Amino acid sequence: MIPYGRSLKRFLIRLGLATFALLALSPVLWGVVTSLYPLSSLTSRPPDLNPANLTIENYILVFDTSRGLFSGLVNSFIIAFFTSAVGLVVGSAAAYALARLNIPGRNQILLMILATQMFPGIVIAIPLFLVMSHLDLVDTHFGLIMVYLSFILPIVIWILKGFFESVPMELERAAAVDGATPLQTFQFVVLPISLPPLFATGVFAFIESWNEFFFAIILTRINVKTAPIAIAEFSGQYTTLYGQMLASAVLASIPVVVLAIIFRRFILEGFVEGAIKA
Amino acid sequence: MATLELVHVVKKFGDFTAINDVSLQVDEGQFVTLLGPSGCGKSTLLNMISGLEDVTAGEILMNGKVVNQLGPYERDVAMVFQNYALYPHMSVAENIGFSMKLRKRPKKEIKERVQSVANMLELEHLLHRLPRELSGGQQQRVAIGRAVIREPSIFLFDEPFSNLDAALRIKTRGEIKELHQRLGVTSIFVTHDQEEALSLSDDIAVLSAGKLEQHGTPEEIYSRPASKYVARFIGSPQMDIFAGNFVMKDNSLWYQIGEANMPLPIDFIAPPQQVDMGIRPEYVLLGTKGFPASVRLVQPVGPFTYVTVDWQGGSVTARVNGVSHLKVKEALHVEFNPEGLIFFDRASEKRLDI
Numbered sequence: 001m002i003p004y005g006r007s008l009k010r011f012l013i014r015l016g017l018a019t020f021a022l023l024a025l026s027p028v029l030w031g032v033v034t035s036l037y038p039l040s041s042l043t044s045r046p047p048d049l050n051p052a053n054l055t056i057e058n059y060i061l062v063f064d065t066s067r068g069l070f071s072g073l074v075n076s077f078i079i080a081f082f083t084s085a086v087g088l089v090v091g092s093a094a095a096y097a098l099a100r101l102n103i104p105g106r107n108q109i110l111l112m113i114l115a116t117q118m119f120p121g122i123v124i125a126i127p128l129f130l131v132m133s134h135l136d137l138v139d140t141h142f143g144l145i146m147v148y149l150s151f152i153l154p155i156v157i158w159i160l161k162g163f164f165e166s167v168p169m170e171l172e173r174a175a176a177v178d179g180a181t182p183l184q185t186f187q188f189v190v191l192p193i194s195l196p197p198l199f200a201t202g203v204f205a206f207i208e209s210w211n212e213f214f215f216a217i218i219l220t221r222i223n224v225k226t227a228p229i230a231i232a233e234f235s236g237q238y239t240t241l242y243g244q245m246l247a248s249a250v251l252a253s254i255p256v257v258v259l260a261i262i263f264r265r266f267i268l269e270g271f272v273e274g275a276i277k278a
Numbered sequence: 279m280a281t282l283e284l285v286h287v288v289k290k291f292g293d294f295t296a297i298n299d300v301s302l303q304v305d306e307g308q309f310v311t312l313l314g315p316s317g318c319g320k321s322t323l324l325n326m327i328s329g330l331e332d333v334t335a336g337e338i339l340m341n342g343k344v345v346n347q348l349g350p351y352e353r354d355v356a357m358v359f360q361n362y363a364l365y366p367h368m369s370v371a372e373n374i375g376f377s378m379k380l381r382k383r384p385k386k387e388i389k390e391r392v393q394s395v396a397n398m399l400e401l402e403h404l405l406h407r408l409p410r411e412l413s414g415g416q417q418q419r420v421a422i423g424r425a426v427i428r429e430p431s432i433f434l435f436d437e438p439f440s441n442l443d444a445a446l447r448i449k450t451r452g453e454i455k456e457l458h459q460r461l462g463v464t465s466i467f468v469t470h471d472q473e474e475a476l477s478l479s480d481d482i483a484v485l486s487a488g489k490l491e492q493h494g495t496p497e498e499i500y501s502r503p504a505s506k507y508v509a510r511f512i513g514s515p516q517m518d519i520f521a522g523n524f525v526m527k528d529n530s531l532w533y534q535i536g537e538a539n540m541p542l543p544i545d546f547i548a549p550p551q552q553v554d555m556g557i558r559p560e561y562v563l564l565g566t567k568g569f570p571a572s573v574r575l576v577q578p579v580g581p582f583t584y585v586t587v588d589w590q591g592g593s594v595t596a597r598v599n600g601v602s603h604l605k606v607k608e609a610l611h612v613e614f615n616p617e618g619l620i621f622f623d624r625a626s627e628k629r630l631d632i
Binding site: 168170171173174175176177178179180181184188189192193 | 330349350351
């Protein structure tokens with residue numbers, strides 16, 4: 001039997017959590033609802049949420065019209081994919097080196113990497129635009145990937161450095177004595193153990209660049225518009241197509257939600273557990 | 279199999295000298311223990327032999343060749359780590375066979391060798407398990423298997439029993455000794471446990487603060503310790519050491535501790551310097567002869583009982599066969615067998631050959 005005090009405490013905790021979840025989810029819920037009703041039902045007072053009015057019209061329209069949502073999703077995917085892929089490859093190598101090798105000025109390098117994170121985006125927006133336009137990189141995938149890497153790489157490096165430092169040194173020593181060269185040690189021992197955190201960091205990088213809006217709106221015009229920009233454009237000077245806008249938003253969220261679910265599973269897997277007997 | 283030689287080896291970490299001019303000769307097939315308390319540099323020395331740590335000065339030779347510049351993967355050594363360091367993502371079979379995979383041996387050969395090593399270590403039924411699904415003792419055996427499959431010139435053991443419970447520790451100790459008798463591979467074993475060192479080794483090297491205190495057979499180390507440090511470190515319970523003086527009385531030489539005058543052999547010549555005297559429990563006799571004393575502590579350990587008595591303002595421990603019926607505070611007499619007396623220079627703490 002659970003004592004009365006404890007069950008009450010548990011109930012209160014759950015109530016608190018449920019309230020928080022509801023608050024956090026209500027905009028999402030309202031977004032989904034909005035995307036499933038015609039505009040007229042939503043603008044009437046009170047909103048007419050009769051299930052008979054449910055429609056998937058918005059979802060069809062976002063692809064029908066020349067709104068560029070589809071190409072936006074494709075662009076977002078290309079950019080997020082390459083940002084996270086390059087970020088992982090370069091970032092994991094840098095993080096491993098910074099965690100394990102005796103590099104002169106190691107701490108200074110780490111601080112410099114961190115310092116790049118301290119400028120608000122707005123401060124570098126104009127100089128960045130000038131640089132990119134001189135380099136002819138405005139409105140290109142490459143340009144946006146480079147910019148995203150500039151703020152995602154430092155985070156990737158710091159996260160992975162922390163992880164690599166937590167990999168027991170003795171494992172690498174054991175591999176070395178077993179006859180592995182440093183590269184083989186990385187390939188056969190460190191990398192396989194690191195897959196879950198690498199994957200998690202990759203997903204994080206993907207979501208960051210998938211959702212990015214500020215630099216995307218400055219650095220794209222026509223060709224490389226990403227999904228967030230395409231979504232924002234449903235809001236015009238005279239009208240805002242709420243239904244279609246939110247339908248696009250729901251569609252654009254799907255990959256992120258799917259990734260987040262996989263990501264959670266991976267994080268829960270305690271891979272390093274059992275390596276070393278404490 | 280190989281010989282191993284350390285020649286004036288030094289290791290510094292910044293300003294800190296971890297290993298200070300250690301020279302050591304290990305013959306082919308010998309089992310040598312590096313013994314010392316934690317922080318004495320024994321693991322550092324082992325890591326230098328394996329190639330995991332580089333050498334600040336001096337030379338390490340294997341089979342007469344200097345190996346200072348060789349990485350661990352180029353030295354023919356296998357190591358068992360204190361925490362086993364099993365690869366967590368590999369099965370037992372993969373863990374044991376990893377070194378052969380690195381050497382690109384055919385799959386069939388790897389499988390056969392893993393199987394035979396697993397048979398030897400009674401791991402056959404665990405080959406498909408992951409390390410985290412094994413008990414401590416089983417993990418330990420996998421770690422040993424990973425070393426054995428290498429057929430290395432030298433085995434290195436870094437306190438491999440420290441995570442095992444007492445019973446398993448003694449059992450594994452026996453297994454390692456048998457393994458060494460069977461394979462005859464030169465082995466270097468690091469431990470802080472003097473009993474482990476005494477029971478396993480052909481030779482023991484006692485280290486203190488990065489220096490080699492003494493290198494000799496377990497028997498030598500036990501009965502002729504080079505210094506007070508070694509004398510205290512080896513043997514349980516510890517050797518008792520007294521700060522007394524030589525005195526001439528009634529035309530003969532005595533060693534005076536407090537008010538007790540210890541007789542010395544007739545041909546004994548007193549050294550000029552100040553001298554401390556040590557004695558192990560097995561040379562301390564309790565009974566009706568000798569100096570008066572009273573019982574402070576009675577510790578039975580099965581075949582023996584260690585009896586500590588208050589004597590001359592200090593205490594001395596005697597080993598009594600079987601069960602002792604002495605009671606605390608009981609008055610008795612204590613006598614020292616002159617054969618067991620060991621003298622140390624008080625200033626340098628070195629043993630004096632007298």
